Amino acid sequence: MSRVNTVLGAIPAAELGVVAVHEHIGYGMPGSELDSTWWKIPEERYAETVPKLREFHEHGGGTFVDVTGICNGRDVDHYRSLSAKTGVHIVACTGFVGGDTALPHFARATVEYLARHFVHEITVGIGGTGARAGVIKVGVSRGGRMTALDRRIYRAAARAAVQTGVPILTHLAIDPEPAVAIFGEEGLPLDRVLFGHADDGPNSSITPHEWLLARGGRIGFDTFGYETELPDPPFWARPRKERLDHFLSLLERGHLGQLLVSADANCSPLGWPGVKGHTVNYLFTDLIPDLRDAGVDDAVITTLLVDNPADFLSIRS
Known part of the structure; x- marks a missing residue:
């Protein structure tokens, strides 16, 4: 039976339900949780997050994958409490958002x-x-x-993925050639890798979507909701229609089985104000209606939000 590690224990992949595969309970750069302007006590973070997860659950959301890496505010005891309180399965990650977020102890470490x-x-x-x-x-x-x-982190991650059977999720899908080479050298099939943020504003045009898909990789359109139409859009925003049309074009070219979607929302940002008006629940309030309006049927939506992430997250050992 396929299983997935959650913070409250391993569960069958079939029990994940609708999955938000690239999200954050609380993300910030190392030390930012102590910023004098945006610092929050745990109770404040909890109060910000619980309503968003409860709404997610009420919409039919089953699993929230937190990809807040080591040194970026990952707090597993917090996740365990949130999961127990809201009924949402939470998957935590190991690894780093990027080498530039690794504190010196890890930055000096060997691949081994x-x-x-x-x-x-x-x-x-x-x-x-x-x-x-x-x-x-x-x-x-x-x-x-x-x-x-x-590159050291990618190689270490590939070795750990091969040994344990868990998948890899990337922050950004740009400059993927060295990553693909490393994964190949370590014997990791590319269907175990989700190349994330393939849809954001600054990087979508320099991401080789078809090149990655042709090699068996999975593509994450996981910044849905970060739109230039927001009152104060972040630098990674993109016009809503442009992103949706890009995504639909990949569906039309037959890549359904390799695509996953998410919102990359930050429930309680650490050390910065976050983006107002954007939460994980954009998936239900805006993305699913947009897909339906574009003629995407419910079976395809189920594949994107249930079947593909369950297959991706399943431990293969």
């Missing part, structure tokens, strides 16, 4: 050390929580090209 650490968090647990990571996060550092540290 990093791989052991990732494997421990997947098979034993994160810290003393006993909660096992269900996905590995890796990413391209700021600047748009993989750094030497990024």
Whole structure:
């Protein structure tokens, strides 16, 4: 039976339900949770997050995949409490959003050390929580090209994924050639990798979508809702229709089985104000209606939000 690690224990993949596959309970750069302007006590973070997860559950959402890496505000005890209170399955990650978010202890580490650490968090647990990571996060550092540290993290992640059977999810899908080479050298099939943020404003035009899909990779259109139409859009915003049309074009070219969608929302941002008016629930309030209005039937929507993420997140060992 296929299973997936959640913060409250492994569950059958068939029980995940609708999955938001690239989200954040609370994300910030290292140390930002102590920022003098945006610092929040745990109770405030909890109060911000619970209503969003409850709404997600009421809409029919089953699983929230938190891809907040090590050093970026990951708090597994917080996740466990939120999951128990709201009924939403929460999948935590190991790994890093990018090498530039790794604190010096990890930035100086070898591939071997990093791989052991990732494997421990997947098979034993994160810290003393006993909660096992269900996905590995890796990413391209700021600047748009993989750094030497990024490459060490990617290689360690590939080794951990091969050893444990959990998948890898990337932050950005730009400069993928070295990543694909590393995954191949480590024997990791590309269907175990979700190349994320393939749809954001600054990077969509330089992401080789068809090249990745042709090699068996999965593509994440996971910044739905970050639109230039927002009152104060972030720099990674993109026009709503442009993103939707791009996504529909990939569906029309027969790539349904390799596509996943999410909102990359931040329930309680750390060290910055976040983006007002955007939550994980955009998937239900806007994206699903947009897909239906475009003629996408419910069977395809189920594939995107239920079947594809269940297959991707299933541990293959």
